[in-house]
Amino acid sequence: MNAQLLDGKATAAEIRRDLAERVAKLSATLGRPPGLGTVLVGDDPGSRAYVAGKHRDCAQVGIASIRRDLPADASQQQVEETIDELNADPACTGYIVQLPLPRHLDAGAVLERMDPAKDADGLHPVNLGRLTLGVEAPLPCTPRGIVELLRRHEVPLAGARVCVIGRGVTVGRPIGLLLTRRSENSTVTLCHTGTKGLAWHVREADIVIAAAGSPGLVTKDMLRPGAAVLDVGITRTDQGLVGDIHPDAAEVAGWLAPMPGGVGPMTRAMLLANVVEAAERTVGAV
Numbered sequence: 001m002n003a004q005l006l007d008g009k010a011t012a013a014e015i016r017r018d019l020a021e022r023v024a025k026l027s028a029t030l031g032r033p034p035g036l037g038t039v040l041v042g043d044d045p046g047s048r049a050y051v052a053g054k055h056r057d058c059a060q061v062g063i064a065s066i067r068r069d070l071p072a073d074a075s076q077q078q079v080e081e082t083i084d085e086l087n088a089d090p091a092c093t094g095y096i097v098q099l100p101l102p103r104h105l106d107a108g109a110v111l112e113r114m115d116p117a118k119d120a121d122g123l124h125p126v127n128l129g130r131l132t133l134g135v136e137a138p139l140p141c142t143p144r145g146i147v148e149l150l151r152r153h154e155v156p157l158a159g160a161r162v163c164v165i166g167r168g169v170t171v172g173r174p175i176g177l178l179l180t181r182r183s184e185n186s187t188v189t190l191c192h193t194g195t196k197g198l199a200w201h202v203r204e205a206d207i208v209i210a211a212a213g214s215p216g217l218v219t220k221d222m223l224r225p226g227a228a229v230l231d232v233g234i235t236r237t238d239q240g241l242v243g244d245i246h247p248d249a250a251e252v253a254g255w256l257a258p259m260p261g262g263v264g265p266m267t268r269a270m271l272l273a274n275v276v277e278a279a280e281r282t283v284g285a286v
């Protein structure tokens, strides 16, 4: 079997082109472009690179960038003041707090202080609650990107058995909430480090979403032939970035979202989509 590529890079580029048109209209209506803010605390090279990438994406679609970089030893109060500023700034349509925050900070308190209407990540407790209740809210970017990637490649979702590996707040926990909506109608199993018989769960699945951060965790012998396999793991090693899916998996998978070039670019595109939608809500266009 030669897996069909779930090409996140190309799909994200397509989405950015559509968004650029909506941004142009919004900019005319609003008298200024929508703005994405980022709050980065500290100088982790990975986090810096992600934030830089988000601002490049913004420039490409015509969204204004608002950057707030704070030192690694910033106090809780300093970070919360930055949040208050962005909440009050009319040029900032939506923003994100780059995670993880340094350990001395209370990330939960920072997220709760955000204006839920400006939560571009969909990770504010109010918005995660709305997602659980099925009320409209900005959706978490990576889960939204995964659903969009599967839909645009016509991977069957209705009745599909999905195995998610990893219970993180940004991917593993919320993805099940999206895929089990009536509009998707999948059946989701959430596996984690306490799961007994992981290989059995993976083998049952039509769709495998690996978001554990465990390099090469999913090997070809674990997979149902023809399954859609999405690599959401990123581990930085001396040999570069390594995903959760072993490269051999491409031999048995029916579809493959590789890392890099799969879900990562979709995550970034969905962040832009959340900002555009937040701006459209402010002018009553949605």
Ligand SMILES: Nc1nc(=O)c2c([nH]1)NC[C@@H]1CN(c3ccc(C(=O)N[C@@H](CCC(=O)O)C(=O)O)cc3)C=[N+]21
Pocket (backbone or CB within 6 Å): 049, 050, 096, 097, 098, 099, 100, 121, 141, 234, 241, 259, 260, 261, 262, 263, 264, 265, 267, 268
């Ligand atoms: N508040 C917050 N929101 C996030 O969305 C968030 C976060 N914090 N903290 C860190 C994770 C990680 N994340 C990625 C997004 C895109 C790529 C991406 O585009 N990856 C490229 C490769 C990038 C590279 O070379 O490093 C790809 O897969 O092709 C990766 C990782 C968002 N995160």
